[in-house]
Amino acid sequence: MSNSKQSETGAQNQMSPAAMAALEKAFMAMLSSLDGSPAPPQAATTSTSSGGKSATTSKTQTTSKLEVGLLRASDIAFPSGNNYYDHSPNAPFKLDEEELQGYTPPAAVVDWRNRPLSDADVDAFTRRSKMQSKAMPPSNDPRGTPFCIMSFGADNGSSTAVFCDPPTRQLLRAHPLHLAPLHVEPHHSAIPIYVAASPTGLGLFAARRIEAGECIFREPPLLVVTQGLSSGVAMQFDDLIEKAMPPRIRAAFDALTNCWPTEPGGRGARLGKMRTNAMGVFLSTTRSMENPFGACFQLISRANHSCAPNVNFDWEFTTFQGSLVAKKQIEAGEEILLCYVDPKASKRARREEILRKYRFKCTCKKCGPN
Numbered sequence: 112m113s114n115s116k117q118s119e120t121g122a123q124n125q126m127s128p129a130a131m132a133a134l135e136k137a138f139m140a141m142l143s144s145l146d147g148s149p150a151p152p153q154a155a156t157t158s159t160s161s162g163g164k165s166a167t168t169s170k171t172q173t174t175s176k177l178e179v180g181l182l183r184a185s186d187i188a189f190p191s192g193n194n195y196y197d198h199s200p201n202a203p204f205k206l207d208e209e210e211l212q213g214y215t216p217p218a219a220v221v222d223w224r225n226r227p228l229s230d231a232d233v234d235a236f237t238r239r240s241k242m243q244s245k246a247m248p249p250s251n252d253p254r255g256t257p258f259c260i261m262s263f264g265a266d267n268g269s270s271t272a273v274f275c276d277p278p279t280r281q282l283l284r285a286h287p288l289h290l291a292p293l294h295v296e297p298h299h300s301a302i303p304i305y306v307a308a309s310p311t312g313l314g315l316f317a318a319r320r321i322e323a324g325e326c327i328f329r330e331p332p333l334l335v336v337t338q339g340l341s342s343g344v345a346m347q348f349d350d351l352i353e354k355a356m357p358p359r360i361r362a363a364f365d366a367l368t369n370c371w372p373t374e375p376g377g378r379g380a381r382l383g384k385m386r387t388n389a390m391g392v393f394l395s396t397t398r399s400m401e402n403p404f405g406a407c408f409q410l411i412s413r414a415n416h417s418c419a420p421n422v423n424f425d426w427e428f429t430t431f432q433g434s435l436v437a438k439k440q441i442e443a444g445e446e447i448l449l450c451y452v453d454p455k456a457s458k459r460a461r462r463e464e465i466l467r468k469y470r471f472k473c474t475c476k477k478c479g480p481n
């Protein structure tokens with residue numbers, strides 16, 4: 112199911128209750144000063160704990176660790192824009208639907224959102240990617256499963272690291288967005304969410320009213336990993352991430368929360384972050400219900416769980432983006448909540464699955480405190 116979390120998560124608050132309360136208070140004060148429109152960037156400095164280590168983020172840093180507050184371009188790992196249209200400096204600054212009306216993308220931009228790949232596309236991109244691909248050569252892990260890591264996206268530091276099997280790598284090499292810039296959409300200033308403390312760590316909140324059915328935003332994954340990760344690769348996972356991810360993308364991944372225990376020295380924290388934050392996705396031109404890959408996102412992975420969610424997760428292989436789509440009207444200030452399990456299962460089954468796979472006891476509105 113593309114709507115469910117791929118792997119196991121667990122309860123862990125990232126900040127002390129006092130720090131969270133202070134942030135919440137500062138944020139509510141800031142929000143109440145808003146006039147229904149996003150505020151200019153706030154001077155927020157916050158400490159977060161990741162994998163047993165403490166990391167401090169501040170307004171002046173250039174790496175992309177998501178800060179508590181309204182989104183700014185410097186917070187987001189991937190540049191703002193639209194995979195569908197041109198984003199040269201001369202393109203419209205704020206790409207909203209109205210401005211896009213009548214805007215014709217340059218011929219060099221491949222538009223395949225509404226059409227399948229033709230053989231000519233595949234041939235052209237396969238030829239090009241064979242010459243230019245930064246993919247690491249396939250290697251065999253200790254259990255002998257063929258496995259490779261490739262860098263999907265433009266060679267400008269904004270690519271997604273994909274841990275996959277060789278046939279998937281071949282398919283990805285033929286994807287028109289391989290070697291093209293990956294973007295968050297719409298422009299960061301038009302993404303109607305902010306990040307703030309919630310009772311269950313950080314969470315996503317609506318910055319304005321969001322209508323039912325609205326696609327809130329789209330973003331490329333920071334990392335995509337096959338669910339068939341062998342123990343051999345899992346053991347090397349932290350080191351492989353170091354080599355496979357561009358620094359800005361890696362900083363955003365490292366800033367995600369980890370609910371899994373780590374070895375002394377913090378080893379295993381990256382594997383834990385992957386398991387805590389991965390959403391089930393498929394890498395194929397035909398939608399598969401199996402979702403054999405897990406994808407971690409900078410924004411989407413901040414959404415907390417509820418058995419009565421107000422958003423659905425959606426994944427599009429053609430645009431290589433995950434998105435959150437409102438299931439119902441969401442008011443400004445309301446938390447954006449995803450369901451990590453099948454919401455139609457019984458309360459007992461949901462609770463057991465969440466506890467077993469995600470390692471926290473669900474106390475959402477639907478389940479109640481007990």
Ligand SMILES: C[S@@+](CC[C@H](N)C(=O)[O-])C[C@H]1O[C@@H](n2cnc3c(N)ncnc32)[C@H](O)[C@@H]1O
Pocket residue numbers: 120121122123124125311312313314367368370387388412413414415416417469471472473474475
């Ligand atoms: C994918 S992360 C969600 C974002 C996370 N709160 C953060 O600070 O980055 C999943 C983690 O959030 C927490 N969480 C999410 N939903 C929760 C819920 N309904 N009850 C308790 N903890 C929850 C758990 O610690 C879980 O491991």
